[in-house]
Amino acid sequence: xxxxxxxxxxxxxxxxxxxxxxxxxxxxxxxxxxxxxxxxxxxxxxxxxxxxxxxxxxxxxxxxxxxxxxxxxxxxxxxxxxxxxxxxxxxxxxxxxxxxxxxxxxxxxxxxxxxxxxxxxxxxxxxxxxxxxxxxxxxxxxxxxxxxxxxxxxxxxxxxxxxxxxxxxxxxxxxxxxxxxxxxxxxxxxxxxxxxxxxxxxxxxxxxxxxxxxxxxxxxxxxxxxxxxxxxxxxxxxxxxxxxxxxxxxxxxxxxxxxxxxxxxxxxxxxxxxxxxxxxxxxxxxxxx
Amino acid sequence: xxxxxxxxxxxxxxxxxxxxxxxxxxxxxxxxxxxxxxxxxxxxxxxxxxxxxxxxxxxxxxxxxxxxxxxxxxxxxxxxxxxxxxxxxxxxxxxxxxxxxxxxxxxxxxxxxxxxxxxxxxxxxxxxxxxxxxxxxxxxxxxxxxxxxxxxxxxxxxxxxxxxxxxxxxxxxxxxxxxxxxxxxxxxxxxxxxxxxxxxxxxxxxxxxxxxxxxxxxxxxxxxxxxxxxxxxxxxxxxxxxxxxxxxxxxxxxxxxxxxxxxxxxxxxxxxxxx
Ligand SMILES: Nc1ncnc2c1ncn2[C@@H]1O[C@H](COP(=O)(O)OP(=O)(O)O)[C@@H](O)[C@H]1O
Ligand SMILES: Nc1ncnc2c1ncn2[C@@H]1O[C@H](COP(=O)(O)OP(=O)(O)O)[C@@H](O)[C@H]1O
Ligand SMILES: [Mg+2]
Ligand SMILES: [Mg+2]
Numbered sequence: 001x002x003x004x005x006x007x008x009x010x011x012x013x014x015x016x017x018x019x020x021x022x023x024x025x026x027x028x029x030x031x032x033x034x035x036x037x038x039x040x041x042x043x044x045x046x047x048x049x050x051x052x053x054x055x056x057x058x059x060x061x062x063x064x065x066x067x068x069x070x071x072x073x074x075x076x077x078x079x080x081x082x083x084x085x086x087x088x089x090x091x092x093x094x095x096x097x098x099x100x101x102x103x104x105x106x107x108x109x110x111x112x113x114x115x116x117x118x119x120x121x122x123x124x125x126x127x128x129x130x131x132x133x134x135x136x137x138x139x140x141x142x143x144x145x146x147x148x149x150x151x152x153x154x155x156x157x158x159x160x161x162x163x164x165x166x167x168x169x170x171x172x173x174x175x176x177x178x179x180x181x182x183x184x185x186x187x188x189x190x191x192x193x194x195x196x197x198x199x200x201x202x203x204x205x206x207x208x209x210x211x212x213x214x215x216x217x218x219x220x221x222x223x224x225x226x227x228x229x230x231x232x233x234x235x236x237x238x239x240x241x242x243x244x245x246x247x248x249x250x251x252x253x254x255x256x257x258x259x260x261x262x263x264x265x266x267x268x269x270x271x272x273x274x275x276x277x278x279x280x281x282x283x284x285x286x287x288x289x
Numbered sequence: 290x291x292x293x294x295x296x297x298x299x300x301x302x303x304x305x306x307x308x309x310x311x312x313x314x315x316x317x318x319x320x321x322x323x324x325x326x327x328x329x330x331x332x333x334x335x336x337x338x339x340x341x342x343x344x345x346x347x348x349x350x351x352x353x354x355x356x357x358x359x360x361x362x363x364x365x366x367x368x369x370x371x372x373x374x375x376x377x378x379x380x381x382x383x384x385x386x387x388x389x390x391x392x393x394x395x396x397x398x399x400x401x402x403x404x405x406x407x408x409x410x411x412x413x414x415x416x417x418x419x420x421x422x423x424x425x426x427x428x429x430x431x432x433x434x435x436x437x438x439x440x441x442x443x444x445x446x447x448x449x450x451x452x453x454x455x456x457x458x459x460x461x462x463x464x465x466x467x468x469x470x471x472x473x474x475x476x477x478x479x480x481x482x483x484x485x486x487x488x489x490x491x492x493x494x495x496x497x498x499x500x501x502x503x504x505x506x507x508x509x510x511x512x513x514x515x516x517x518x519x520x521x522x523x524x525x526x527x528x529x530x531x532x533x534x535x536x537x538x539x540x541x542x543x544x545x546x547x548x549x550x551x552x553x554x555x556x557x558x559x560x561x562x563x564x
Binding site: 192198217218219220223224244258263266269270271 | 338339475476477479480481483484487502503504505506508509510542543545546547548549550551552554555556558559562
């Protein structure tokens with residue numbers, strides 16, 4: 001394989017299990033995926049389908065109670081399954097950055113947003129104080145925060161949810177990551193703000209040639225952002241396809257059911273519903289991969 | 290003549306906030322004169338972003354909260370909760386279902402008791418009948434008799450929301466106010482709850498005020514649509530009027546921001562990306 005088509009991130013046969021009071025839970029069950037430079041991969045599925053856990057496993061951010069196994073975890077061709085914690089810190093936050101659903105909760109309420117970005121820059125770059133300040137202002141401009149200089153001294157609670165998510169995005173792109181993982185980045189936001197944030201993410205991704213993994217439960221968000229899509233159900237990959245094929249000609253019956261449950265696709269005066277049992281047998285990790 | 294189940298006339302609601310030792314008192318005008326009229330058996334959807342006053346309107350219609358000014362009429366009768374307790378007959382007519390199916394059920398109460406509780410209020414319904422009616426309601430919402438003695442934590446989010454709807458219906462209300470009833474639910478479960486609401490509306494000629502921020506759900510379920518913006522109804526009309534010919538700029542912005550999941554829109558986006 002040439003350097004150019006080495007995927008940014010490659011996951012082979014990832015499984016994550018938890019021991020719970022009611023027994024063993026397979027949160028992720030034999031999932032393989034890859035994402036390339038300049039590509040937006042959407043992972044879509046209902047709550048509990050293992051979207052977040054699969055990414056946290058890759059980042060090494062799960063609690064010790066999780067049992068993670070995989071045939072391979074590679075970043076730019078390099079094995080990342082056994083990183084030391086300092087190697088991992090270098091990777092996460094620099095080459096790979098994540099943003100989460102609750103922007104206000106993800107920021108530290110006790111520090112100004114300027115300070116929090118400065119911390120990230122101090123950890124991952126050699127910039128001096130003055131340069132870090134300039135860089136922060138530049139980042140605030142890039143994510144469309146009004147009056148970037150005044151923002152430096154603002155606390156998270158003094159900003160709206162949409163503005164906090166812009167700060168989170170600024171922090172995520174601070175060190176020019178190669179891969180950005182966005183875990184339901186707009187789920188807590190109003191639709192007009194969601195639109196602005198999705199546009200911002202897609203613009204930044206294209207401008208900086210980043211790879212992006214967009215985790216969502218919302219087919220609309222998939223349709224608006226993705227190049228390629230993985231549909232998950234109960235920890236398994238049900239289908240993988242480019243975005244147009246998925247919507248135009250879904251292959252898996254779970255995907256079909258999900259799309260027909262969208263109110264905008266309603267044909268009769270009742271919506272078709274997804275019944276659990278139909279899919280148990282069809283969950284096929286190898287589906288069209 | 291059609292029956293008007295709900296009417297509001299120039300309803301406003303102000304909240305005073307602050308006014309402590311260090312901050313000056315401020316007034317939030319949460320509702321700035323809402324007029325609406327809703328016929329029996331119809332669904333009015335109220336949309337708008339967080340903080341625009343939807344839940345405030347819901348509480349006023351449900352007679353939990355009083356308007357600062359203006360009038361609310363249920364079944365043609367003016368109601369004023371500040372003038373003294375309402376008759377139980379009036380209370381019965383309007384019920385509400387909230388967004389969060391986890392918080393709205395008491396974890397220590399069995400489902401059967403959740404459903405029978407509303408019938409205990411005036412003691413006029415004998416125990417055997419209460420039980421029978423609760424069982425009947427369980428069946429209507431697609432649950433089984435053995436669920437009667439289970440606790441809320443043993444149910445999924447969608448089942449709990451159906452239980453909350455069932456509880457609201459135990460007293461045979463005419464008007465059901467649903468404050469973001471499917472916003473916390475997965476797509477497949479959302480479809481079940483929307484279908485249940487449609488079935489119940491057909492069976493009991495229920496009237497719905499359905500609050501939502503999801504335009505695709507609104508377009509599917511509503512007969513009439515009100516778009517709220519900072520406490521004002523900036524758009525109010527039939528679903529087709531509002532969706533095919535929105536008048537207010539905010540409504541247009543809202544429509545433009547709503548993600549499109551149809552094949553044509555995806556093709557357009559991909560084409561623009563290549564260019
Ligand atoms: N720390 C944990 N301990 C036990 N179970 C967990 C833990 N984290 C997640 N889970 C379970 O793993 C499954 C997948 O969770 P998650 O990946 O968060 O779902 P999604 O992001 O798709 O909504 C769920 O059933 C969840 O309850
Ligand atoms: N009990 C209250 N005290 C003070 N302000 C309130 C109260 N309830 C709501 N508000 C304010 O009124 C406005 C409308 O709120 P709400 O009706 O909850 O909006 P929505 O349901 O559309 O999100 C908001 O500015 C909110 O902060
Ligand atoms: Mg998640
Ligand atoms: Mg509300």
